[in-house]
Amino acid sequence: MARIFDVIEYATEMNDEIVHRFPETGIGDFRIGSQVIVRESQSAVFFRDGNALDVFKAGRHTIATANIPKIIDFIGKAFNDRTPFPAEVYFVSMKEFASKKWGTPQPIIVRNPNMGLGVALLQGFGTYSFQVKDPQQFVTQIVGTTGTYRTSEIEERLRTMLLSKLQDVLGETAAKNSVPEMIGLTEEIGAAVRAKGKEEFEAIGLTLKTFYVGNLKPSEKSAQELRDMGMLDMSTYTQLQAADAMRDAAQNQSGGAGLTAGIGAGMGIGNLMGQALQGGMQNNSQGGAPAAGAKMPDIMTPAEAAQFIKVTEADILSAITDGSLKAKKIGSAYRISKENLESFMNS
Structure with missing residues (x-):
């Protein structure tokens, strides 16, 4: 039986797919009068001759590609059985992709005046969600001619954008609040990141729906990381290392000698930090000379x-x-x- 027209649809949930191209490979030769069926959670971008001509919302749509039944079969002979009027349909999921995770792979340094060393390294994690706002813009700028485009293919880019905004927000917040105060401002920090990220997300056809800070805390390896960054002198670094060792001993719950060491360490941390402050003052008065016997x-x-x-x-x-x-x-x-x-x- 002669092929008269096509029915084009993508009846799946698209749980981790943002875009699905029809056909997945090659070019389409949809006949004039073909039907495109778009689901409630989708939009469809119609391309002909390489140009995006229209965006279809939910419902049934009739397309015109200049591929007239029977006649195109005859004309196709002159093009090696290839249609001279190629067309493709990109189905785009319009639902919200939620509970995507973010985290700080490296601590973010912020000012912490009048407390400790005057700086702090913060680590955080949480979730975010996004949604396609402009299907045509997203397909033309990001997807290209890919047959299937999944959320995993863009998540790294989105996390990088968000962490850049988070770093800006933490720097601005630290100018007005101490680190302990910042840790209690997770809702405000999340809202500020959303506001800062809005423009960049929209530039690629997306909307940043949510950005939640699940936890924000000082890095557990602050002394070592500050040392690696060249922000601690040798004397202060050695003293903080000793404090870390005492803290670890205090957390030893094995009993016996370990318990005794833990109690002793817990009692000594305050004295050690006092010595650290005194040592820092002495170093300043002595031009920052290293402690005697320092390696x-x-x-x-x-x-x-x-x-x-x-x-x-x-x-x-x-x-x-x-x-x-x-x-x-x-x-x-x-x-x-x-x-x-x-x-x-x-x-």
Whole structure:
């Protein structure tokens, strides 16, 4: 029987699909008068000759592609049995894709004036949801000619956008609130991220529906991470490491000697932190000299190297500039190996 027209529909829930192309590969040769059936939770973008011509809402629609039944079969012979009027339909899910997870792969540094070291590293996690707002814009800018486009293919991009906005919001919030206060402002922080992310989501045809901060807390490895970033001097870092060790001992619930050590550690943390503050004051008065017997680390900042050889940081930077001291430049900061500093001193 001769093929007169087509019925084009995609009757699935599209649970993790955002877009499904019909046909999935190649080009369509839908006949004039063909029917496109769009479900309540869908929109359909109709393309002909590579151009987006229309967006169909829920319901039944009749399409015109210039492929007239019987005649196109004859004309197709001149095009190697390929239609001269190609067309495709992209079914787009319009439902909200909810409970997508986000988290901070690396802690975010914020100012924390008048408390502790004056800075803090925060980690957080939560959920967000999004929805297609402009089907044609999303298909033309993001999907292209892909047969099936799933949520997993865009989630990494969306999380990167959201974490960038979160970092901005935390920086702005920290200018007016301490870290303990910020931890209690998760609803306000979430609303601010939604507001900041709105424009970028809409630029690719999406709407950021929700952004929830499930938890926001200081990083458990703050001392080590600050040390790696060159923001702690050796003396303070050593003292904070000792405090961490005492905290871990205090959490030992094995009983016996472990319990005794835990009690002793718990009683000593306050004294140790007091000593740390005193040590910091002494270091300031002594030009930041390292503690007696302190071991030279394998990698140092210019300030730490200056402390060990008892010169100013400017002297170290001058030596790096004139090439007499070898150092590795990472971004705008220098890092000096123990071997290069020793070689410099022995030259």
